[in-house]
Amino acid sequence: MRVAFLPESLDVTDESLLHEGHAGHRPGGETHFRVYIVSPAFKGKSRIERHRMINSALAAELAGSVHALAITAQAPGEPG
Secondary structure (H helix, E strand, C coil), X not given: CHHHHCCCEEEEEXXXXXXXXXXXXXXXXXXXXXXXXXXXHHCCCCHHHHHHHHHHHXXXXXXXXXXXXXXXXXXXXXXX
């Protein structure tokens, strides 16, 4: 993600423990993630375009063990 978007801010949180007993959860975690990213790459892009960009950059991970990904993607200066 850092190489693809050169973010000003990036926070990736493994929230797998919050989903224990739900669909897609597996022992050991790394199934449910939340991403907060601020990058100039998102300037002028819609929310759907931003999500598609991130999903494309993470295609290999999403095809593997990741069950769910919550995304907050903003351009610099946008209200949070």
